[in-house]
Amino acid sequence: MHHFALNGGALHAEDVPLKTIAEAVGTPVYVYSAATLRRHADALTRAFAPHEATLGQPLVAFAVKAASNVSVLRVLARSGLGADTVSEGEIRRALAAGVPAERIVFSGVGKTDAELAFAVGLGLRQINVESTVEMERLAAVAGRAGRVPDVAVRVNPKIGAGGHAKITTGGEGDKFGVPVEEALDLYRRFGRDPRLNLVGLACHIGSQITELGPLRAAFGVLAAMTRTLRAEGLDVPRLDLGGGLGVAYAGDDPTAPLAEYAAMVAETVGGLGVALTLEPGRLIAANAAVLLARVIQVTERGDGRRILVLDAAMNDLLRPALYDAFHDLVPVAPREGEALPHDVVGPVCETGDTFARDRPLAPLQAGDLVAFTGAGAYGATMASEYNSRPLVPEVLVDGSRWAAVRKRPTYEDMLAREPAPDWL
Ligand SMILES: *Cc1c(COP(=O)(O)O)cnc(C)c1O
Numbered sequence: 001m002h003h004f005a006l007n008g009g010a011l012h013a014e015d016v017p018l019k020t021i022a023e024a025v026g027t028p029v030y031v032y033s034a035a036t037l038r039r040h041a042d043a044l045t046r047a048f049a050p051h052e053a054t055l056g057q058p059l060v061a062f063a064v065k066a067a068s069n070v071s072v073l074r075v076l077a078r079s080g081l082g083a084d085t086v087s088e089g090e091i092r093r094a095l096a097a098g099v100p101a102e103r104i105v106f107s108g109v110g111k112t113d114a115e116l117a118f119a120v121g122l123g124l125r126q127i128n129v130e131s132t133v134e135m136e137r138l139a140a141v142a143g144r145a146g147r148v149p150d151v152a153v154r155v156n157p158k159i160g161a162g163g164h165a166k167i168t169t170g171g172e173g174d175k176f177g178v179p180v181e182e183a184l185d186l187y188r189r190f191g192r193d194p195r196l197n198l199v200g201l202a203c204h205i206g207s208q209i210t211e212l213g214p215l216r217a218a219f220g221v222l223a224a225m226t227r228t229l230r231a232e233g234l235d236v237p238r239l240d241l242g243g244g245l246g247v248a249y250a251g252d253d254p255t256a257p258l259a260e261y262a263a264m265v266a267e268t269v270g271g272l273g274v275a276l277t278l279e280p281g282r283l284i285a286a287n288a289a290v291l292l293a294r295v296i297q298v299t300e301r302g303d304g305r306r307i308l309v310l311d312a313a314m315n316d317l318l319r320p321a322l323y324d325a326f327h328d329l330v331p332v333a334p335r336e337g338e339a340l341p342h343d344v345v346g347p348v349c350e351t352g353d354t355f356a357r358d359r360p361l362a363p364l365q366a367g368d369l370v371a372f373t374g375a376g377a378y379g380a381t382m383a384s385e386y387n388s389r390p391l392v393p394e395v396l397v398d399g400s401r402w403a404a405v406r407k408r409p410t411y412e413d414m415l416a417r418e419p420a421p422d423w424l
Helices: 018-025 034-055 070-078 088-096 113-122 132-145 180-190 213-231 258-272 282-288 319-323 411-416
Strands: 004-007 010-013 029-033 059-063 082-085 104-106 126-129 150-156 197-202 238-240 275-278 289-300 306-310 329-331 340-345 354-361 369-372 394-398 401-406
Touching (some): 010 018, 010 029, 018 029, 018 289, 018 369, 018 394, 034 059, 034 070, 034 394, 059 282, 070 394, 070 401, 082 088, 088 104, 088 113, 104 113, 113 126, 113 132, 126 132, 126 197, 126 238, 132 150, 132 180, 150 180, 150 238, 180 197, 180 213, 197 213, 213 238, 213 258, 319 354, 329 354
Parallel strands (some): 059 082, 082 104, 104 126, 126 150, 150 197, 197 238
Antiparallel strands (some): 004 010, 029 289, 394 401
């Protein structure tokens, strides 16, 4: 469910007409709805409420890489969410948004010693270690710092899942996590190391997962590992179940059955008395933003094909080019008329800069505003300045208030970042 709807024949974000934002900020621009972000955070918390006796209250650590604007993070922090981060930059964003260190998880397959030292110094909730070598490096870093970080081992359960091969992370050939037997040995080896406090296991098997089966199997692996380690006298007080729940990109009902998900979690790990962490990204943010764009022109080819050229491109929204992802495209002021197939493209000089082929769309003209829905996760965070197109700005709407929370750089800003050396 989201808060982008037609009102008096014009598409709004909550109480604000998208046309108002386009006229003030220009296009392309991402527009987030604070009410939608809050609603998704609440929906997840509510789904777990009936299981409080068995599961306690999970920490919901929003995956910052999905939508990392500080104001977006601040809305979620105010709803009580923590942050799942994969770089020092993301940790700094979470802190700037008011997420306390004890609600920040540090994940990722390639943390540098400097990043590990930064995390240890802050006393984050936990550092999720993804390899034996990384555990050795972290122990050395922590020993030097004289602080004992809370650490979880990210397990690769050999169960991959997700909406596309490029967003599957838990399969045998994927680069993420430690294979089960090695993870057990790692836990045994470092479980009594005075430099580290091993607090549990973690997994994250993929993204845009729309069936519970693979998640259930992965959580079963974590539960069995927990029992094994406990039988050997090791403490396993926490499990981090990762993110990955999918959303509906067409229509507006979430496909992720949250009540079933929570019930499945209670079935698989409910008896263990562990403190849980969840790391949703897409589930919270995807349907909380649109990418607003303007039609530059409509070209009719000799073969009758219609090509809709927008002022948004793959550098602003990469998902269709990268993952063949589908985003619905809706007019901001719909016209009457028969829907005809259009190829929807941006101005970037790449064939991959194609948002959709043969998409049925009602008549559109140069100057019309359109919105890609479901653009809030892995949208603005993946944007670049390819083709020297200034980085796409972001706007946050809350009721009838709105603000540009990331400004579009001017061409002067863009060029000022590239000082020429005086010998050139
Ligand atoms: C990307 C990521 C997430 C979030 O995934 P979603 O599919 O957006 O929920 C969670 N945890 C880790 C470790 C990740 O890398």
